[in-house]
Amino acid sequence: MITLSIILTFIGFWCFYQNSNRAELSKPNGFEKWLRGHKEQSYISGLFALVLGFVFCLFSFGVTSGIFTYILTLTVIASLSIILGPLGYVNRWTISIFLVTALIFETAF
Template sequence: MVTGISLLTFIAFYLQYNTSKKMSAVGNLGFEKWIGAHKKTSQYASLALMVLSFGLSCFYWGIGSGTFTFFILLMTIASLVILLAPLRLLNYRFLGVPFLCSILFESLLF
């Protein structure tokens, strides 16, 4: 569940980040061209995923802890995206390994 919330938050912030006018076009994941062509749709999808992620974190951890945890998770993911996207380090392999490890650890430990 935590991995899913993190993944939804990452996708939502990455969509929002790519619709920014100041962001240079970085095409590492493949769907950035579609985001550039459909900015309004991407912004609405980003907002919907962000609300879904927030709702899931409030459902999983409760209202207070879920809100706090969601904003900490959002700040962490936003910092990583802002630092790593211009360096072109965000690709499927770089993102897949931590998420697969997270899913593995989450299913084995919890």
């Protein structure tokens, strides 16, 4: 549930980041092209993903700890996306590797 919250928070932030006018955006792939071409739908889906990630954090950690964890998660995701996004390090393979590793650690420990 924690991994799902982190991934949903990342997807939500990435939807908003791809529609930023001031961001240094790298060459888009298929999903990023869709996000940049359909701004209203990407805002709605990004907001939905952020809210859903917040709800999963609340269910996983409780109210106060969930809010704190979500704010911390969103801060880390935003910082890493802004730093690593223009360099091209954020792609589907790195996200997939992170997702599989996080799921292994979440279920094994």
